[in-house]
Amino acid sequence: MSRISVRGFAVASATAVTTVGAVVGVASGNPQQPSNDFEATAGEATLLADIPAGQQAQVQTASLTQQADAQAIAADTAAKKSAEETARKKAAEDAVAKQKAAEKAEKEAKERAEAEKVASRSATRDASSFSPQSSYSISQIQAMARSMVPADQFQCFSNIVNHESTWNYRAVNPSSGAYGLFQALPASKMSSAGSDWQTNPATQIKWGLSYMDGRYGSPCGAWSFWQANNWY
The missing domain is CATH 1.10.530 (Lysozyme)
Incomplete structure (x- = not known):
């Protein structure tokens, strides 16, 4: 938006010069046909002219604030997405760890049961x-x-x-x-x-x-x- 404001000042100045030239041409009996570029720049100058000179700095500041807000929202969204992805990975890792722990516990329980069974058999009499x-x-x-x-x-x-x-x-x-x-x-x-x-x-x-x-x-x-x- 700051670029547009600066360009607005340049367009306004160029338009003023062009307009003066056109008036002088008419006065000298040598009227000139306005070009399409003249019509476009004149339109832009008219739009910028609607904003008082004292408020142009406020408009520029508001635009920068909007840009900062948009950047903050984008950063917040990215941070949330990153946090969610980290949480999903952590949950998956925890699930795998729990499954491994359960498998280990089951294996150890079977080994203990087998050891007890062997011990029981070895303790029997013939x-x-x-x-x-x-x-x-x-x-x-x-x-x-x-x-x-x-x-x-x-x-x-x-x-x-x-x-x-x-x-x-x-x-x-x-x-x-x-x-x-x-x-x-x-x-x-x-x-x-x-x-x-x-x-x-x-x-x-x-x-x-x-x-x-x-x-x-x-x-x-x-x-x-x-x-x-x-x-x-």
């Missing part, structure tokens, strides 16, 4: 660690099972034995000949765990645990199958 007896009570058989079966699998193991034989290691199915704690059929396959399978519940427990682990992955896997099918 069938051979029990001295043979002529007979066994249910509580003695259950105590054997607790010391041989991993703690996190015992309840599932117990559920199956309860349903199959109610912890009677000499139980026999009269129709099929299934025998023992797990009603093995044929009963003789328990010999893979020991030759005393008929009289030693520890040998039967050893066989039953091996069978559940081999076929269903664990006693709880076997129990899930039993619940769905009433056999395993």
Whole structure:
């Protein structure tokens, strides 16, 4: 706007000179046809003439203020946009960090569970660690099972034995000949765990645990199958 104001003064001056020249020409009997440039500059001079000379500085100041306001608004908009972009990036980085932390925690939890499982299995006793007896009570058989079966699998193991034989290691199915704690059929396959399978519940427990682990992955896997099918 300052450029226009300065140019306005120049145009006004040029217009004044041109106008005087035109008047002199008419007076001397040599009129001149005004050119298009003359008409345009005269129009601009007329517009500037509408603004009193004392107010032209105010107009120029107002124009500079508007420019400053526009620049301030543009700068504020750019700053907000930059802040929003920074916030989006920070949120994305936080989300990634949280996901990594969750994955790490999950991995560590699985490792701890596996370590506990291994420790539990390593703490179990083998069938051979029990001295043979002529007979066994249910509580003695259950105590054997607790010391041989991993703690996190015992309840599932117990559920199956309860349903199959109610912890009677000499139980026999009269129709099929299934025998023992797990009603093995044929009963003789328990010999893979020991030759005393008929009289030693520890040998039967050893066989039953091996069978559940081999076929269903664990006693709880076997129990899930039993619940769905009433056999395993």
